[in-house]
Amino acid sequence: MSAMLKLIIFQKTNKMKKYRLLLFVIVIACSSNVFGQAGYLGKRCHFVFDARFSPAILTPVYMVGTHYCDFNTHFSPSFEYVVNRDWVIGASYQFEHSKYTPEYSSHNEIPIPPPNYTAQESDIDLYGFGIYAKYYTNPKAPLGYYYKFGLDYFTYTATGKIKYDYLPMSTTFKGEDWALGFRIEFGKTVFVSNYISLGTGLSLGALTNGYRFMSMEKRNEPIHQASTRVLANYFIGVNLTLGILPF
Amino acid sequence: MKKFLLFLVLVSNVIFVSAQQISLNDFYRLEAKGQLPNDLSNIIKGLNFDGSIPKNDIQKASNDNIKELLLTGRIVYGDTVTKYLEKVLDNLLVNDSKLRKEIKIYTIKSAEANAFMNGDGFLFVTIGFIAQSTSEAEIAYVISHELIHYVKKHSQKESEDKADRIQTIDDYLKYHSRSREQEFECDKLGYENFFKNTTYDSKAVDGMFDILQYSYLPFDEVKLSRDIFENEYYKFNDSYFLQNITPIVSREDYIDTFSTHPNLKSRRNEMESIVSSSVVLGTSKFIQPQSSFEFIRTISRFETINQQIITNNYIKAYYNTLCLIKDNPDNKFLKTALNASLYGIAKAKISGNYQDIDLGTQKTEGEMQFVVNLFKKMNKKELALLSLRQSWDAMKSYPNVNYFKLLFNDMVKALVEESDLGSLNKFSDYRMGEVIVEDTTANDNENKTKYDKVKNKRLVGHLKSFKTENYMLGDLKKDEEFVKAFNSSLTQIENQNANDYITSLRDNTGKSKVKKKIIVLNPYAEKAYRSGKPSSKSSKETQTKRLEKRIKNIAKVANLNPIIISNYQKELSLNYQLNSRLIDYSRSLNKFSEITYESRDSETLAKELGTPILNLVYYEKKSLGYKKNKTYKRLHTLFSSMTLPTLPFSIYQWVFREQAGKLIFISYDLENNKTIYSTTKQFEHENTFDMLNQELYECYVKTNNLSKN
Known part of the structure; x- marks a missing residue:
């Protein structure tokens, strides 16, 4: 390990310098044996499927119309690696499908009453990826209670239709935007067998669109209204995970 | 024909006795012989002895207790002791073959003096009882007593508070769960129905009560002297040796209101009147050859010592061994037991756990109090050196026995690590209190070789800081073999420490590839x-x-x-x-x-x-x-x-x-x-x-x- 470190730190060739940081991370991850027995029964690679459920009491969800006890679901299949007895790092792919009802938007400076219109429930499709680290309170990672700190990046597309009464045809619109999210989660993982895990947790998150944090403030553009929906889904959620720990 | 048969019996007895004498020296442990009998095998399976399913909780509980005795290896079958007990039972039931077939008798490896019977005909006699007995007749009487428990089906009337009293298998070996009325009945009917019909000595009835009363004491009352523990080179403090021993005051008339057994005095009185009213009184202490009894009693005593050492009852084991070794000074087993018990006492003291094995000087009665007090007063260095001396003595007698070398090396290690006595230079070459006469020819170097001069200078005299322990190896230092063994042990300790260090550096986090x-x-x-x-x-x-x-x-x-x-x-x-x-x-x-x-x-x-x-x-x-x-x-x-x-x-x-x-x-x-x-x-x-x-x-x-x- 020390030879590898010397190679990484003191290497003078340009190519090696470029990948120095990456190599450093890999060496630390692979040589984390120095920190003691890690992993559940010696197994460190954890494949997890996470579903985050966020309440949607008054707003529409992926099904048409509103229903009692509605919720939105955000899925993220992930790969986790147990670094040592306390920490697990992971990367996930994320996707979500939801709906929202766009409202009339006008660019007039002089406020005039909005025209009559009918807005159909429009789709939001979200895709992205994230990286995270989990810290286990009882040092037996990946078992027990944990704090999870995640960084997500995703793009979302809002598509829909508005029918103004004074126009014969519906107007379709489509918008795209991106968001960067920070999420904290507290939860617990248990192992029901040597290979299968179950987990649950509670998460809080915030989104930013580059230079500003997204808020629930209504904006004029349908895409901004969609972002409100995305934020609401991201803000709070109850997680369920199912995992496999093969090696 | 009769003379020929008598001759055969005598010859076989001689052969038997001499074979026994050879085997007593090589005694190791009392072991079962052969395959597990079917009745015991069925018990392990969770069935009754005959393969049927237990009918009620009492039967099931009784089977579970026997199963635990089996799984802990305490039941012995097919061995000499059990065969002897079978012959005693045969003598008692010579007129009742039907009952004889129902009874299955086995020996139990327990230092407790006890015998017990369950409702399915299993009769167990402990080696502790045999070790304390003085005649075959006493064993016969206790068996007679137990037979009545079976005949009268007392196990079906067991008291309900049994479950609370009996939590472990050791409780089961100590306590009966019978009522006092049942005990009186068994004392009386055991005598009348079985014992009286033989030629066994009726005085054995009282002898059996003696065993029950005094079985907590060692095998014998042997007065010890300080000479056993000292020699001309070193003497311990006088306070280590008791001058007056607490007399034995075992009570037989204790209040038995809350006991399952009546007190011994009332049982003795009851039986005295019954025995004295008998018309014919037996006088034979032994029906089988007396040598056979002595043999199985010796085996039982040896095994009792084994059990005492295994259960850390070192001081009692040591005293019991001393009681027996005086008649068998060259017996290998007794030397082993003496070493093992003294080693255990020394290690308990060195590790700071002496209170776990201390019998309490005030609580001990009889001559054993001498050693109880002695070991309590000795410090860990003195005990370690005493054990070292003893194991060296055994190593000389039995150089091929690895166990003594283990004890010797471990004591040297204790001296190095715990007592800072890890060098022979810390021990004087002179006797305690010896006046060292200056060698007036010391300066006359013309007549001395280089080696004489070196050796003279190397002798360790008296130092102000020297205590008793510093004199305890003075005589052994003159033995070159001892010096070699001691130094070799020191080298081994250093090498072992290095190996342990290297092992600790090994990566212990990954899985070993070998299954x-x-x-x-x-x-x-x-x-x-x-x-x-x-x-x-x-x-x-x-x-x-x-x-x-x-x-x-x-x-x-x-x-x-x-x-x-x-x-x-x-x-x-x-x-x-x-x-x-x-x-x-x-x-x-x-x-x-x-x-x-x-x-x-x-x-x-x-x-x-x-x-x-x-x-x-x-x-x-x-x-x-x-x-x-x-x-x-x-x-x-x-x-x-x-x-x-x-x-x-x-x-x-x-x-x-x-x-x-x-x-x-x-x-x-x-x-x-x-x-x-x-x-x-x-x-x-x-x-x-x-x-x-x-x-x-x-x-x-x-x-x-x-x-x-």
């Missing part, structure tokens, strides 16, 4: 209650069986091949004799020393088991009565009530309270008499088994990596 066999002996689990109430037998059984499954699973993941020997097995995993030896080995493990009494043949044991690794696991879980992370669970439940799929999981989180788990794990190397890995882990979890799995896994990986291939 090793490991014996997991009697894993045990229980659930402790906060109220302190003991868990039931069925609960212990359930918890233990779960632990066994877990161990099997996890040890395999850690690349080990576990052979689990369970308290609840229906078939013996090993043959009975090997199982018994293994149990005795585990019973002899203690916190004082890695070298135990059963290290005598641990290498052979390892070969027969097919592995040198012995593993002991104990797990206890206890509810802490509170729940953790309540705020999180409340919020989780609140939001889950709005998102239905997570609600069941949320409610599930509330079901369990925080549990405290305690795992004690020991793995031992039989070949090298060393602990491979030993740990006590305490953790908290919410009734999830995965935490225990992980702890077990870490323990097994460490065992696998640290044990030699």
Whole structure:
């Protein structure tokens, strides 16, 4: 390990310098044996499927119309690696499908009453990826209670239709935007067998669109209204995970 | 014809006696002989002796107790002692062959002087009773007494408070569960129905009560003197040696209102009147040859000493050995026992655990008080050196016996590590108080060789700081063999320390590639209650069986091949004799020393088991009565009530309270008499088994990596 470190730190060739940081991370991850027995029964690679459920009491969800006890679901299949007895790092792919009802938007400076219109429930499709680290309170990672700190990046597309009464045809619109999210989660993982895990947790998150944090403030553009929906889904959620720990 | 038969009997007796004398010197342990009898084999399977299913709880409980005696290797069959008891039973039931067929008599390896019978005809006599008896007639009377319990079916009328009194198998060996009326009945009818019909001496009736009254005392009352422990080179402090011994004041007229047994005085009085009113009184102390009785009594005494050493009752074992060795000074077993018990006493003191073995000078009666006081007063250095001297003496007599070398080396190690006496230069070459005469020719170097001058200078005289212990090797220093052995032991200790250091640097985190066999002996689990109430037998059984499954699973993941020997097995995993030896080995493990009494043949044991690794696991879980992370669970439940799929999981989180788990794990190397890995882990979890799995896994990986291939 020390030879590898010397190679990484003191290497003078340009190519090696470029990948120095990456190599450093890999060496630390692979040589984390120095920190003691890690992993559940010696197994460190954890494949997890996470579903985050966020309440949607008054707003529409992926099904048409509103229903009692509605919720939105955000899925993220992930790969986790147990670094040592306390920490697990992971990367996930994320996707979500939801709906929202766009409202009339006008660019007039002089406020005039909005025209009559009918807005159909429009789709939001979200895709992205994230990286995270989990810290286990009882040092037996990946078992027990944990704090999870995640960084997500995703793009979302809002598509829909508005029918103004004074126009014969519906107007379709489509918008795209991106968001960067920070999420904290507290939860617990248990192992029901040597290979299968179950987990649950509670998460809080915030989104930013580059230079500003997204808020629930209504904006004029349908895409901004969609972002409100995305934020609401991201803000709070109850997680369920199912995992496999093969090696 | 009659003369010829008599001649044959005499010749066979001579051969028998001489064969016995040879075997007594080579005595090692009392072992069962041959295959397990069917009646006992059925008990292990959970059936009655005849293969039928137990009819009621009393029968089941009785079978369970016998099963535990079997699985702990305490029952002995097919051996000389049991055959002797069978002949005594034959003599008593010569006129009742039907009853004779129903009774199955066995010996129990227990130092308690007792005999007991269950409702299915199993009659057990302990070696402790035989060791304390003085004649065959006394054994016959106690058997007669027990037979009445069977004939009158007393076991079906057992008192309800039995379950509370009998928690462990040792309680079962100590206590009966009969009423006082039943005991009187058995004393009387045992005499009238069986004993009186033989020629056995009627005085044995009173003799049997003597055994019951005084069995807590050693085999004999032998006055000891300080000469046994000192020699011309060193003398201990006078306060170490008691001048007046507390007389024996055992009471026979104790108040028996709350006892299951009537007091001995009332039993004696009752029987005295019955015996004196008998028309014909027997006078034979022995029907079988007296030499046979003495032989089996000696074996029983030897085995009692074995049991006492195994259970850390070292001081009593030491005194008992001294009582016997005076008549057999060259007996190898007795020398071994003397060494082992003195070693145990020394190690208990060195490790700071002497209170665990101390019998209490005030509580001890009789001549044994002499050694109780002596060992209590001695300091750890004196005891270590006394043990060292004794093991050296044994090494000279038996140079091929590895056990004595183990004890010798361990005592040298104790002197180095605990007492700073790890060099022969710390011991004087002179006697305590000896006036050292200056050698007036010391300066006359013309007549001395270089070696004489060097040796003269090397002699260690008196120093102001010298105490008794500094004189305890003065005579042995003149023995070149001793000096060589001592220095060789020092070198071995240094090398061992280096090896241990190197082993500790090895990477213990990854899995070893070799799949090793490991014996997991009697894993045990229980659930402790906060109220302190003991868990039931069925609960212990359930918890233990779960632990066994877990161990099997996890040890395999850690690349080990576990052979689990369970308290609840229906078939013996090993043959009975090997199982018994293994149990005795585990019973002899203690916190004082890695070298135990059963290290005598641990290498052979390892070969027969097919592995040198012995593993002991104990797990206890206890509810802490509170729940953790309540705020999180409340919020989780609140939001889950709005998102239905997570609600069941949320409610599930509330079901369990925080549990405290305690795992004690020991793995031992039989070949090298060393602990491979030993740990006590305490953790908290919410009734999830995965935490225990992980702890077990870490323990097994460490065992696998640290044990030699």
